[in-house]
Amino acid sequence: PDTPTEVVVIAHHDAHDIGEGALDNGCGVATLVAAARVLAAMESVLETRVRLGTVSGEEVGLVGASALADGLDTDAVRAVVNLDGAGRYRTLRAFLHATPAFADVLAAVEDATGHPIDVVDTLHPYSDHWPFLRAGVPAVQLHSVTPERGRGWGHTQADTRDKVDARTLREHGMLAALLVRELAREDTTIPRASQATLRQRLVDAGMRSGMVAADVWPAAWD
Template sequence: MNQNIKTCIFTIVLYISSFSQTVTPVVDTNYSFHEGYRLLSRICDEAGGRLIGTEGNYKGISILTEELKNLGFSVNNDDYIIPGWKRGDDKIQVIAPVKKNLRAIALGYSIAKPDFETELVFAGSGTDSEITAAHVQGKAALVTFEHLPGKDPVYRYDAIKSLAAAGATAAIFIDSRQGGMVMCSMGATGGKAALIPAFATSFEDGKWLKRVIQNKQTTRLFIHASDSCQPVTVSNLSVLLPGQSSKKIVVGAHFDSWDLGQGATDNGLGIAQLYEMARLIKQLHPENYYSIEFVWFNGEELGLHGSKHYVDNQNTDDIIAMVNFDMAAAPNGFNTYGYDELKPFCLAAARVFSCIDTAQKIINTPHSGSDFVPFILRGIPALGGNSDGPLPGGKYYHDFGDTFDKIIEEDYRSVVTVFTPVIISLANSQQFKLPHKTREEVLDMIKRTHSESLLRVMKMWGY
């Protein structure tokens, strides 16, 4: 354990004592915590990838339920039905100018289609002008990650919509990462089926196809697309540590993952961190002013379904703040996700935690990609960690390589070390005023933080 993290632990007592009458040393016992890490190895190796509706997801839920019960928690299992997606035995074969099986995987919500042969054309980065220029009518379109200078990258699901409208037979996206990787992601938003079969292919296969097409060689594919969209029942799991007040701090991480690897980094790490923090707080600081609810959301990868379901079925007035953990590691700052009013709390923490370098590391940058989104769109303050540099295992995310062996135990431990006292402090921080934003204030926040992608989510959900 590095010195910074040790210092953080030693400051826990001081920090909590500044906010709470009840001072409990959360110190020495923390040094050896590894229960969440053990749970992570079980979830990864016994359940595996946890795409919603798959055996891995249900098995993982039963492992987590069993482990939480072993800690003495009463586990709330909230079942609900969402638009799901089932991967088929897809196959893409290049049949001209040479024969080759393509390394490709279907995107979420991609659809089935009777086996067909089709010409492949190159449609640049998937902007409307490039699609028009590529004449994709009746042909499959190859789309690169290399976007035009001065233009924002086009979301895959937006390119798929435009390609379908232009009459394309299928969409194939080139991965930006080298080494045969194929990154899964959503092929459509709002739980809707994609309008055409859509796939990701490797950097190497994709670049080769692009060169072949640009050398004016006619490229033809055989496509077997057998994925299906169907409703599935999934569960959010939660445990509650009741406080003096029924108002609560929600601590969340998404439980589901893609199916290719084991979902270790994204977001087995968060599952395990939440478990460990719940265990430590229950054991060492169970009495707090606000209640603390730990929630493992499902269906995040296919469109934040679990967190939206949660927010839609709660009295949101009771939620003081949400803290989110998605691929979190080595925190040396905070992200207040567009909620400036959390800054005094973060600054107080930064003064105490030497591993949170400076106030400059407290950023205020919302985006549309994790479970805090339904909360901030309802005006609820949300907080997460901020780190320098990418997580070592992060480059494998949404892919075959996201397995337990990529997890560095320190990355798991550092988040627990810093955020256990942060959550306890937040649960005893009644002196900080954290009013919910009104709808107008949320819209203003989106404008000020240039987070226009949130507007689309807001509209999609009718908030």
């Protein structure tokens, strides 16, 4: 619907330069497309506008997401759903990024569908939600419970399509769409991200030096 506020759903479509990128992040893009089909089918019941899109340049510095955040009125964005990591493995995992209110919405989706969602109170700046979080927009990242340590097949030449399970893509697409529908309800309120809270959480986690080295530490925080 044509409303003054919106929910933004994004996934990056670039891959690491040595990889095919089937898992990172072809699966995220496929999950977004699946979610778009579900959302289109229930457009008449959406209470807030939903913007879906893929962005480029995540692997080289969140270029596309930064351009998108700069081009939107972030005050009008109620929430961002970042599908970086969704669709890779059977169980969906959600990173709250210092916004506990997402947990209740995710629990409602989990209860309604009978599909488990692993909720983790994680905050990190290394994906496409970060330019929006910096602007105060609450953001949740949908990932997957990964059986391997670290990146697994990601960022390697083995990140190929044979690792992908179409059933997982369908399930995560459905779950992402239902999450977006809940976030689009007029009576769903997700508080804006506190910059002071974000800064302190990252400092406490010892991430400041790495963020400075990666040039993602906001200058205003000093």
